[in-house]
Amino acid sequence: MEFLKKIEEKWQKNWEKARIFEIDPDPSKPKCFITVAYPYPNSPQHIGHGRTYTMADVHARYMRMRGYNTLLPMAFHYTGTPVLAMAKRLADNDKGLISDFVNVYKIPEQKLKELTEPITMARYFHQEIKCGMKEIGFSIDWRREFTTTDPHYNRFIEWQFQKLRQNGYITQGSHPVGWCPKDGNPVGMHDTVGDVEPEIGEFTLIKFTKDNTVFPAATLRPETVFGVTNIWLNPDTKYVKATVNGEQWIISQEAVEKLINQNRKVKVQQTFQGKELIGKHVKNPATGKTIPILPADFVDPKNATGVVMSVPGHAPYDYVALENIKKQPSKLKQYGITVQDVNSVQPISLIEVKGYSEIPAGDAIKKMNIHEQSDPKLEDATKEVYRHEFHNGKMKPCTGKYAGMSVAEAKDRVKQDLISEGRATVMYELLNRPVLCRCKTECIVKIVKDQWFIDYRKPEWKALAHKNLDMMEILPEEVRQEFNNVIDWLHEKACARKSGMGTRLPWDKDWIIESLSDSTIYMAYYTIVKHVKQHKIQPAQLTDEALDYIFLGSGKPEEISGKIGLDAKILKQMRDEFTYFYPLDSRHSGRELIPNHLTFMIFNHTAIFPEKHWPRQIATNGHVMMEGSKMSKSFGNIIPLREAITKFGADPVRLSVLSTAELLQDSDFSPTIAKSMRDRLEKLYRFASKLAKTSRKKIPKAPFTAIDRWMLSRLNQHIKNATEAMDKLAVRKAVHTVLYELDQDFQWYQRRTATRKESPKRKAAIAQVFNEVLDAQIKMLAPVAPHVCEEVWEMLGGEDFIAQSPWPTHDKSKVDIRAEENEAFIMNVLDDTLNIMKATGTKPKKICYYVAAPWKWKTYMKALENSASAKVLQKDLMKQLMQEPDLRAKAEKVAKFTGQIVEEINRTSEEAKQRQTQIGLVSESEALKEAKSFFQKELNAEIHVYNEEDPKRHDPKQRAQLAKPYRPAIFIE
Ligand SMILES: [Zn+2]
Numbered sequence: 001m002e003f004l005k006k007i008e009e010k011w012q013k014n015w016e017k018a019r020i021f022e023i024d025p026d027p028s029k030p031k032c033f034i035t036v037a038y039p040y041p042n043s044p045q046h047i048g049h050g051r052t053y054t055m056a057d058v059h060a061r062y063m064r065m066r067g068y069n070t071l072l073p074m075a076f077h078y079t080g081t082p083v084l085a086m087a088k089r090l091a092d093n094d095k096g097l098i099s100d101f102v103n104v105y106k107i108p109e110q111k112l113k114e115l116t117e118p119i120t121m122a123r124y125f126h127q128e129i130k131c132g133m134k135e136i137g138f139s140i141d142w143r144r145e146f147t148t149t150d151p152h153y154n155r156f157i158e159w160q161f162q163k164l165r166q167n168g169y170i171t172q173g174s175h176p177v178g179w180c181p182k183d184g185n186p187v188g189m190h191d192t193v194g195d196v197e198p199e200i201g202e203f204t205l206i207k208f209t210k211d212n213t214v215f216p217a218a219t220l221r222p223e224t225v226f227g228v229t230n231i232w233l234n235p236d237t238k239y240v241k242a243t244v245n246g247e248q249w250i251i252s253q254e255a256v257e258k259l260i261n262q263n264r265k266v267k268v269q270q271t272f273q274g275k276e277l278i279g280k281h282v283k284n285p286a287t288g289k290t291i292p293i294l295p296a297d298f299v300d301p302k303n304a305t306g307v308v309m310s311v312p313g314h315a316p317y318d319y320v321a322l323e324n325i326k327k328q329p330s331k332l333k334q335y336g337i338t339v340q341d342v343n344s345v346q347p348i349s350l351i352e353v354k355g356y357s358e359i360p361a362g363d364a365i366k367k368m369n370i371h372e373q374s375d376p377k378l379e380d381a382t383k384e385v386y387r388h389e390f391h392n393g394k395m396k397p398c399t400g401k402y403a404g405m406s407v408a409e410a411k412d413r414v415k416q417d418l419i420s421e422g423r424a425t426v427m428y429e430l431l432n433r434p435v436l437c438r439c440k441t442e443c444i445v446k447i448v449k450d451q452w453f454i455d456y457r458k459p460e461w462k463a464l465a466h467k468n469l470d471m472m473e474i475l476p477e478e479v480r481q482e483f484n485n486v487i488d489w490l491h492e493k494a495c496a497r498k499s500g501m502g503t504r505l506p507w508d509k510d511w512i513i514e515s516l517s518d519s520t521i522y523m524a525y526y527t528i529v530k531h532v533k534q535h536k537i538q539p540a541q542l543t544d545e546a547l548d549y550i551f552l553g554s555g556k557p558e559e560i561s562g563k564i565g566l567d568a569k570i571l572k573q574m575r576d577e578f579t580y581f582y583p584l585d586s587r588h589s590g591r592e593l594i595p596n597h598l599t600f601m602i603f604n605h606t607a608i609f610p611e612k613h614w615p616r617q618i619a620t621n622g623h624v625m626m627e628g629s630k631m632s633k634s635f636g637n638i639i640p641l642r643e644a645i646t647k648f649g650a651d652p653v654r655l656s657v658l659s660t661a662e663l664l665q666d667s668d669f670s671p672t673i674a675k676s677m678r679d680r681l682e683k684l685y686r687f688a689s690k691l692a693k694t695s696r697k698k699i700p701k702a703p704f705t706a707i708d709r710w711m712l713s714r715l716n717q718h719i720k721n722a723t724e725a726m727d728k729l730a731v732r733k734a735v736h737t738v739l740y741e742l743d744q745d746f747q748w749y750q751r752r753t754a755t756r757k758e759s760p761k762r763k764a765a766i767a768q769v770f771n772e773v774l775d776a777q778i779k780m781l782a783p784v785a786p787h788v789c790e791e792v793w794e795m796l797g798g799e800d801f802i803a804q805s806p807w808p809t810h811d812k813s814k815v816d817i818r819a820e821e822n823e824a825f826i827m828n829v830l831d832d833t834l835n836i837m838k839a840t841g842t843k844p845k846k847i848c849y850y851v852a853a854p855w856k857w858k859t860y861m862k863a864l865e866n867s868a869s870a871k872v873l874q875k876d877l878m879k880q881l882m883q884e885p886d887l888r889a890k891a892e893k894v895a896k897f898t899g900q901i902v903e904e905i906n907r908t909s910e911e912a913k914q915r916q917t918q919i920g921l922v923s924e925s926e927a928l929k930e931a932k933s934f935f936q937k938e939l940n941a942e943i944h945v946y947n948e949e950d951p952k953r954h955d956p957k958q959r960a961q962l963a964k965p966y967r968p969a970i971f972i973e
Pocket residue numbers: 180181182183437438439440441
């Protein structure tokens with residue numbers, strides 16, 4: 001461990017001293033600009049955070065080696081609720097949080113008090129995270145670091161919002177938003193526990209009535225009002241009688257606050273238990289029928305109004321609840337309801353749908369074997385029935401003027417009609433409730449007056465976003481559809497709130513821009529922040545006009561220069577730097593940011609920048625699991641990133657989080673994997689240091705033999721595979737190729753060439769191959785394990801940094817299929833021999849190989865040729881072969897031999913057949929004679945090689961005649 005630690009510190013210091021990751025524009029080179037979502041500094045990072053950032057760093061290091069002038073910057077997201085809420089929890093003495101900070105992250109207890117101040121917390125964890133990023137070896141240009149509360153950044157965000165507003169993308173109005181009643185703020189995904197996006201649904205409240213009292217039943221399926229058989233109330237929870245906008249309503253107690261937040265005037269008059277209304281009757285506003293109020297446990301008073309209409313024909317919950325109460329006469333009795341009363345309540349069929357009976361809800365219940373209202377399968381049953389009815393259902397005659405309509409159409413029509421007749425209204429509710437705010441309060445829906453929105457609903461903007469997506473590379477490609485869907489369903493997004501840290505809306509300073517809106521185009525800011533710092537530019541100098549010039553090229557720098565008191569040359573430099581690095585070449589983030597951040601980034605770029613500056617690639621990745629289970633506080637299996645680096649080493653951690661899964665899959669971290677990675681790296685290091693002792697530079701040129709050509713051919717295949725994998729960021733595959741497949745071949749090569757009696761020429765050739773392989777191997781490993789690879793590179797006499805050396809290129813001329821076929825032959829012969837030895841249990845003194853006679857080869861090649869077009873039949877093959885006089889002379893032998901090979905050839909893969917055809921005759925005896933000393937060493941026996949028809953051969957058991965092409969006969973004694 002000490003050994004890795006030393007190497008890591010050494011190279012981190014060297015990189016910093018040589019400033020090799022401080023990247024400036026260089027017109028002589030192609031550029032590559034890679035960014036990764038900046039972190040909220042509200043806690044130290046754990047190993048799960050390591051994955052996305054390591055992936056971005058590996059990508060940047062790879063692109064640099066491919067010859068790109070590659071910039072990877074980093075900043076810190078202070079704004080928004082994540083920091084705020086964490087500081088608040090700490091201030092509120094949250095025991096769980098304190099225990100995590102102290103016990104898991106080892107933060108000194110006396111420090112915690114200071115961290116209750118949000119800005120202090122942000123600064124503290126900012127430094128903590130930055131240290132971790134340095135310790136793991138990220139190749140970041142730290143000159144460009146900033147935080148989102150820097151006044152210069154605020155200017156940039158103000159400019160962005162002015163642009164959005166000028167272009168018509170900002171609206172103000174009353175829209176429903178997810179809301180924390182405790183904080184008095186809108187909530188988005190980054191404000192909730194578990195990062196859940198609050199999903200707002202519009203319920204129809206259908207006004208069932210009893211005299212002048214309204215029972216507003218909340219439903220997502222207003223078209224089923226014709227099938228309502230009863231109303232459900234929960235007998236054991238509290239309801240209120242209240243005036244709501246002048247009407248008398250019965251609603252759950254919890255609904256009061258929600259309705260007030262949706263701009264209704266509510267005055268509570270009376271509170272009582274739900275059971276007091278059970279057994280009473282109400283009128284269905286659509287049919288005029290009188291129906292009973294019945295008790296049901298499944299009614300959740302926290303969901304909408306707590307009043308539910310029952311449609312047992314088409315709603316599985318209602319069906320089960322009705323069946324249940326029919327079996328509980330005693331319970332009914334206390335409400336004065338008789339069993340006969342309830343039995344007269346029968347499901348009504350109002351939708352016709354193929355594949356179902358009159359009562360689809362009943363079908364689904366029976367199919368899924370559901371008996372209880374609490375059965376979680378009810379959710380699936382509900383969805384299934386709804387899906388079929390929505391897509392294939394038709395309204396039945398009992399629905400009056402809606403008869404014959406599709407369910408999809410009737411749903412909207414019934415709702416609109418009821419509302420316009422004053423018999424229904426709407427209410428918003430969270431569909432995925434409960435959603436908890438980071439302050440642990442349950443979120444609700446609020447209609448905020450004069451709320452500012454970014455209007456992602458605009459069709460012309462959606463079209464631009466689609467256009468950008470279509471020209472972008474998405475890695476992995478599978479998630480492209482997800483982006484398409486998000487672009488289509490995104491609607492107005494509340495973009496500002498009344499409290500917290502952040503940039504104020506430039507035209508309405510009461511509002512502060514929230515954190516998913518102030519993080520959409522900031523990659524552009526990285527290109528200029530270096531100059532801002534270097535020339536001590538004041539925020540006030542970054543006027544809208546100056547920023548228009550820098551980012552959009554409008555206006556004249558000479559004129560702007562005078563107005564803001566900044567040298568025109570500096571303005572031009574900033575413009576040049578922006579146009580050099582833009583567009584963004586790759587954006588990295590976790591997959592969970594597709595529905596918000598990543599799609600917002602696309603939208604905002606298209607709103608502000610010309611097409612040539614739109615982003616070019618997005619790479620998303622999955623999570624990190626811990627030994628097969630989800631990482632979470634409750635499992636106690638969180639490993640802080642810095643602790644993991646100290647424990648296992650930076651390179652092993654990098655390898656572990658990236659090489660156990662491809663992009664989208666969850667990767668699985670475990671101490672065992674990290675340790676095995678460390679062992680592999682140490683082995684590589686030891687091997688290289690042995691090699692380094694034989695001076696590398698003075699190796700004379702020497703001719704290569706078949707085995708050398710084989711190794712170089714294999715190497716070039718691996719280079720090709722690893723490069724193709726890295727181009728798609730399939731790092732798992734690349735590491736597997738470089739660290740395992742190449743290594744396996746290299747070990748074989750070492751076994752094949754490890755004889756002491758090699759000539760100086762052979763020794764030189766072997767040394768040359770060793771160097772070439774090792775060079776390529778450490779270069780291909782360098783992006784993922786940069787520290788160890790720099791050390792090995794230096795040890796082997798490499799110049800400069802491996803981080804700056806070129807990625808190995810695939811040299812087609814070194815691919816030698818004949819050498820590969822030849823070596824595959826040697827491997828097979830060795831395997832066959834070992835198998836015979838194992839089967840017979842003999843330790844041989846002498847091994848004889850008999851290679852197939854020329855006529856067998858001729859026959860074999862002919863069969864191979866025939867097999868290219870179709871299955872070979874022995875009969876046809878023989879007919880052909882008998883045209884040849886030399887084969888006709890030994891017709892009997894040929895017939896016997898073809899009998900042996902026809903089946904085999906038909907079973908051979910197309911690829912192998914093609915290869916064999918291309919290579920033609922293989923000189924097996926030559927290959928075996930070349931490998932003789934190798935066989936002698938491996939098998940510890942005398943080796944003899946004969947042609948099967950050699951009259952002088954030693955062949956006491958008549959084995960020679962069994963020889964086949966690629967399969968010499970073997971005799972052991
Ligand atoms: Zn809250």
